[in-house]
Amino acid sequence: MALASSSAAFAATDFDTLDVDGNGAISQAEASVDASLMSQFTELDTDQNGELSKAEFSKA
Template identity: 50%
Template sequence: MKKTFVILLAAGALALTSTAVMADGSKLPAFEELDVDGNGSISAKEATPCEALMNCFVKADTDHDGQLTLAEYEAIGADTEQKG
């Protein structure tokens, strides 16, 4: 029982750390690392230190609100997987 709990706990922790992989194979930082203010989205200002993310920020911001939600951020990786 303990072993199962530990495995489920570890799997849950991995699921909470969302990263995106670019077409060239480089990984973007975890969503939580970029969401500096912890509001649940990444602003253009928060994305600025990550050149790879800035290169696709406007396209990834599908609702054009100037913020990337977790879903929009994860879609960056999904889009590059489909193309690659």
């Protein structure tokens, strides 16, 4: 159930809104404005590059 709640919260937060610098990825600094996203950042960052791609973000 928590996953569904998290997904709904992420859906409300648009990828492009979080990608402040427009580089096509969400850094930890950019994600820090969303506590729910930050709590899952490491898990979502499957390639462990310190950023979330649109594909990684969409799995939230």
